[in-house]
Amino acid sequence: MQKLPVTYELLKKNGNARAGVITTPHGKIETPVFMPVGTQGTVKGMSKEELLELGSEIILGNTYHLHLRPTDELIAKFGGLHKFSAWEKPILTDSGGFQVFSLGTIRKIKEEGVEFASHLDGSKRFISPEKSIEIQNNLGSDIVMLFDECPPGQSSREYLIPSIERTTRWAKRCVTYHKRPTEQGLFAIVQGGIYEDLRDKSFDELKEMDESFSGYAIGGLAVGEKKEDMYRILKHITPKLPENKPRYLMGVGEPLDMLEAVEHGVDMMDCVQPTRIGRHGTVFTKYGKLVIKNASYAEDDRPLDDGCNCYVCRNYKRGYIRHLLKAGEILGQRLTTYHNLYFLVNLMKNARKAILEDKFIEFKEEFIKNYSLGKQSEWINPKKIGENK
Incomplete structure (x- = not known):
């Protein structure tokens, strides 16, 4: 079993709330942590120096956007996203899945991957689990997200069950294709909508690959469901995730939601809300x-x-x-x-x-x-x- 490049140390629990440290190839992150979103290789309006001054320990990059412009191949020529953007601390890149699926009618899901039209020029594009990992390998982020299907908010059980099973198959393909397993940590994404048993199903399938994962994300929340549903699912699934690995709640940046998530054991969160509003x-x-x-x-x-x-x-x-x-x-x-x-x-x-x-x-x-x-x-x-x- 190879040593994972991203590790977590739990320092203290207060109820289910956790204080810990994530160690990555580009430094340590004290948790719980909020991660500013740098969609195009920059947090909108902020310089590196300002981000450091306000206390940022990790930022996000967006696989979909950087693949389209300036291209991940160009960024790789600069030595990766850290050198390209002059950010020396940790970077997490999403899989591009959320952007692809949010395009709605101009995308087509297949077992092989997703066909979609570029929002820049309308050209036809294709991202598969392998392509998503290839892009993120080129970007050189510390934390790489698996390519998953992002189901619409309030999806039915009938929709979610085959979606979860496809996400599991795609996860296996991501693990197999990952070319930098000693340099970039893979995070799995637990789906299942607002149904506890489907969250369990998703996690149970993913944890069979646990030795390949540096952490686990909770996806498919804060996408239109009621607050009580989000809180119920957080309370149910978060404490079940491995205690020795970081837990990441995707796309949440409302203060009250963040504190609720921390109470149930979430370590990492991100959202475009603070910059957008x-x-x-x-x-x-x-x-x-x-x-x-x-x-x-x-x-x-x-x-x-x-x-x-x-x-x-x-x-x-x-x-x-x-x-x-x-x-x-x-x-x-x-x-x-x-x-x-x-x-x-x-x-x-x-x-x-x-x-x-x-x-x-x-x-x-x-x-x-x-x-x-x-x-x-x-x-x-x-x-x-x-x-x-």
């Missing part, structure tokens, strides 16, 4: 989301979030940031993006600290109490220059 003028605060583009903040001389120690909150006022966004200035989008990423990255760092101190539930309850105040909070409400603080 930031560019459109919405920011996270400890009292809930704030739509900074609203006219009511034009004369507000406070930072985005009191008590936040990020570069933006230490240096800029709401009224100025609103002005930048309304004027279409790129700096406004960069500032809101920076703050949002800092908020989620450090939410997980604080959750980790609470786990190590056996205080995670108290931490979670205090966060929820404040975050749920929303418009009731004086801090969220607009304030004009000159008012008493």
Whole structure:
């Protein structure tokens, strides 16, 4: 049995919540962790130095997008995605499956793989399990995701059962084709929708290949199902995943969902939400989301979030940031993006600290109490220059 290139050390449990360390070829990651998404080899609007400053320990790259542009072959000529993007810390690449399947009517699923049309020029393309792994081998990421079928949200049992079985067959093909098993860790993806027994089926089939996997992801959540369904499935399946390997919840970046996931034993999460909503003028605060583009903040001389120690909150006022966004200035989008990423990255760092101190539930309850105040909070409400603080 060969040594896996990505390993996990569990340091402390507080209930099912876990604090640990993931070791990769490009460094260690303290968990639980939020991973900013760098779809095209960059986290939108952020420099490497800013990502390091706000505390990012790992970022994502998107297999589908980088395959189409600038191509994984070109990136390989630069020595891989780390050298191409000047990011020296760990990188996780998704399989490209979610993007392929989200194209809907312009894709066709076969046992061999998926035919689809490029969103760039409409040209016909094909990604198989082998092709997905080949692309990720070229990209040189620390963590490689298996190519799976991403079922639509609220899929029926009748749809999910053959989908899970196909995902298992594709997983075996990915394992067989992987050309850099000592340099890149493979993560399996557990599917099964909102059905506990189908989640068990998916995991039971995948764990037969456990010696080839450095970790396990939970896919097919946060895709339109009810919150209670997502939480129910997390509570059911997460503690069943191997305790000696990292557990990754894909596509979740809502603070309350993240804390729920941590409570059930999730170690890693990612989402485009902090950058996407930031560019459109919405920011996270400890009292809930704030739509900074609203006219009511034009004369507000406070930072985005009191008590936040990020570069933006230490240096800029709401009224100025609103002005930048309304004027279409790129700096406004960069500032809101920076703050949002800092908020989620450090939410997980604080959750980790609470786990190590056996205080995670108290931490979670205090966060929820404040975050749920929303418009009731004086801090969220607009304030004009000159008012008493």
